[in-house]
Amino acid sequence: MDLTVTTADLAAAAADVVRLVPGRLIDPVLSGVLLTADATGVVVGASDRERTARVRRGALVHTEGRVLVPGKPLAETLRMLDQPQVRLVVEGSMLAIRAEGARFALPLLDVDLHPGLGTPAHTGVQVSGEHLSSALSTVATTASRDEALPIFTGVRIRTENERLVLRATDRYRMAIATVPCAAEAELDVMVPAALLAEVGKQLSRAGEVTLAMDANQLTLRWSDTVVTTAILDGAFLSENKLNLSGVDTTVVVHADTLLDATRRVALYSDTRGVISVEVGDTTLRLRATAQQTGEAEESIKATVTGGRTSPSYLSRYLQDALRPFGGREVRLAIQPGMRATILTHVEPQDIDLTYIVMPMLPPNH
Amino acid sequence: MDLTVTTADLAAAAADVVRLVPGRLIDPVLSGVLLTADATGVVVGASDRERTARVRRGALVHTEGRVLVPGKPLAETLRMLDQPQVRLVVEGSMLAIRAEGARFALPLLDVDLHPGLGTPAHTGVQVSGEHLSSALSTVATTASRDEALPIFTGVRIRTENERLVLRATDRYRMAIATVPCAAEAELDVMVPAALLAEVGKQLSRAGEVTLAMDANQLTLRWSDTVVTTAILDGAFLSENKLNLSGVDTTVVVHADTLLDATRRVALYSDTRGVISVEVGDTTLRLRATAQQTGEAEESIKATVTGGRTSPSYLSRYLQDALRPFGGREVRLAIQPGMRATILTHVEPQDIDLTYIVMPMLPPNH
Known part of the structure; x- marks a missing residue:
């Protein structure tokens, strides 16, 4: 050569x-x-x-x-x-x-x-590189990094009604993003999140991306690049059943305002890192307290409808959940007890995002 | 309060x-x-x-x-x-x-x-904050971080002929910087390098700095800030005896050119990280080789006078030595055998800098 x-x-x-x-x-x-x-x-x-x-x-x-x-x-x-x-x-x-x-x-x-580079598949689903990159930046990082539970290290990718749905969970939170797509074939596959996270970074420079599936691999193709990955076994995570019948409190707030306040109050959280969110008539009051560290309390304006259910969260998870909504308003649909909170955009976006986060027992419980 | x-x-x-x-x-x-x-x-x-x-x-x-x-x-x-x-x-x-x-x-x-903040000393030596910051960025980082040998964790600061001389060594290399000063009192003191490194960072925003010494501490004072530090015991490192009688080869080269080539060739160095510098008539040829890694060789133009002594260095130390001369030409005074190489500016600078680096046995020796 x-x-x-x-x-x-x-x-x-x-x-x-x-x-x-x-x-x-x-x-x-x-x-x-x-x-x-x-x-x-x-x-x-x-x-x-x-x-x-x-x-x-x-x-x-x-x-x-x-x-x-x-x-x-x-x-x-x-x-x-x-x-x-x-x-x-x-x-x-x-x-x-x-x-x-x-x-x-x-x-x-x-x-x-060397095992060689194999034969990539061709016919598949087209999606904008920018959209997929943005969706993966949230979804691929929500999957678990714990290789002992491989089923939680994957992202489920599936076509549904002319949209590509990406979904991942580490058991404590789940991210679901849907992006517009042009599908020549149906797709339903679970692949390792770690590779997709890197693909997402490189994709931000790309125009169109093609995702194509064959018997045992997924092919991603953009510009001069072709990537293939083995498929994870994951019958689970395939259904999009979100039971929201328990939602009794809905809060609309600017994501950055809540994120900044969460970061500050989290400095004073207990060893678990839990903060509580007290829902008032027109405010959210964030609180944290720990014997050693001191105590913190911050109020921000919010639009509250329904009840006054006041959950607690691991501040790190709440921050991860809020970050993809940055620059916009976010809606928190809160359920009582230890049931999940669902975060969604208030204004419709090209990338439709649903982030689900589990509450924690309150501080000093 | x-x-x-x-x-x-x-x-x-x-x-x-x-x-x-x-x-x-x-x-x-x-x-x-x-x-x-x-x-x-x-x-x-x-x-x-x-x-x-x-x-x-x-x-x-x-x-x-x-x-x-x-x-x-x-x-x-x-x-x-x-x-x-x-x-x-x-x-x-x-x-x-x-x-x-x-x-x-x-x-x-x-x-x-709380032990309180003590009483800082006043009368002392004035020096430009920018000069001292720049000198410390080289000298304070050349000291050892090994607390088991406290004598090598210090910077010697001393007034000599209306200049402030800063000196540190970790035994393998030594940095000596001198900056212009206005002295109301003589100064000769050894203080911990770690604190000075942080002072150097904060000083870059300051105008004038005053260094003042009393029985057991050094005071540094600038803008609204006063810092004191205990003095290290270090009778050693006080003398400025540089015996250059053994120098038989002098090389003048642009510091960045040599630094960039060193970085590249170092990728191929042995487990010790050693590269050799072959001095030719008008070139330096850098070489590294390791069984596993492969081999590298790069030639750069240089002005050579005297002999053709060709030392080897730990590439990391050579890079540290070259970095403070960045953007300018540097003179390497090379001695045969296992004796030190001395790096100095070619053009006089406000901050006069001498960097001494010990050679290593060549690769595959």
Whole structure:
């Protein structure tokens, strides 16, 4: 293999691929990056058997070829180069990265041991990259990071009435976002949230994204990038049954006002981190108290209808729930007892968001 | 105590004091902030017995008084308040922090157990805050952080020929900076580098700084802030004997060019992190190699005089040494064998800087 390419182009591709497939410490092959040069360009790819990523870049290819090299060192070297052009050329058992005045060489790994990049699916669902990115920034971070309970580490993605519904829970809260989509096929799949969180970050620069499903993987495709991921087993989380019959108190408030007050009052919360929200006629009064820390109380204006049910929350969860509504008003539908509170937008949005958070026993209970 | 004050003013004072005296976990009193309100304002102070800090702020004082409260919670609460004015008032056994719509209350600590803020010295040495801040950013970070060897955790500060000389070493490298000063008294003292590093950060906003010494402490005074610190015992590090008779190779190079190349080549260094610098007629060739990682080589233009002694360095130390010369040319005076390399400015600067770094055995030695 021997090719010349714009450094910044290849550096961005390598960085994206390494972030999408961080690899596995125990197996250097699965932490490798596969470079495939054909007549018109180079594909930067990686696979850890459960997920794959590939990015295509135009290049001046002198000799075609296919090599596997350590991923992170390649990405780091390209990132740190100031020289605008870089040449990648196989020299003996090394891949040389040559730029003006400099030569770096990475050992070649055995390309035959690599699982390859598989065959991505094509027909699927189209959605705006910006919408999906925004939805994932809330939903993918709500899933659990506890690998011992894999069923809570996934995001359920499903087409419903020309919208794509994304849903995740860690048992204590649940986020449901729906975005407009154009569906050539039905989709109903649960995939790892960690990968989707990284996809969401990279998507914010993309136009249209296609999601396509086959027997055992989901393919996401945008710009020059294709990502595949194995599907999690998750019959659960498939239904959209939200029983709101218990709601007796509804509060409308500016999300940022409540978020800022929550942050301040949370400084004084007990070791659990619980704050109470007292619902008044035209105010919410946030309270926290702890023997050691002191006590805090802050009132903010709110529009209250129905009863005066006054729940307590883990302040961290309430903050996570409020953040995606930032800059807008949010409606809190509160149920009595230990039943969930449901947060929704007041004004309709392109991305329809429902965030469900469980209450906690009040402080000093 | 009862006073009203501009929130941002008091928040900045509390944050500065808490950063200068982070306190001790084992003793809440030494992690406390002392608030002293008199007719015209409030002094925010702290002491951990070895260091003290106090900042004065104008305030509308309704009732004078003196209280001790937990420092970090006070600073955090003030930092997070959006309300422009805040009222601090003693209510029973609590200090209430009242702002529009909100009340926070911190428990009062026993002010009689606090060691107080002592008496700072006055007559001393004047130096520009900007100069001292810049010198400390290099010198204070070169000292060791290893508390087991307290003698290497200090910065020696000494007046010599109308300049203030600051010097620190961790045994592997040494930084010496001299800045112009106006001295009413001689100064020769060794004080903890960690405190000076924080002082350096806060000083960048200050005009003139005064350093004054008495029997067992050094006082630093700028704007509305006074800091004192206990003196370390350090007869050593007092002499400015730099024996450069062994220098046989001198290299002049742009500091940023060498720094950038060092960073790139260091990606390929061995487990020790060593890179070698081969001195040619008009170039420096940086090399690193490691069995697992691969190999790197980069050449940069340099002006070389004298011999061709080619040392190796810990890349991290070489980067630390080059960083303070950023944006300018640097002269490396290289000695053969395992003797130190001395880095200095090529063009005279207000802050005269000498950085000494020890070489290492070359890679694969």
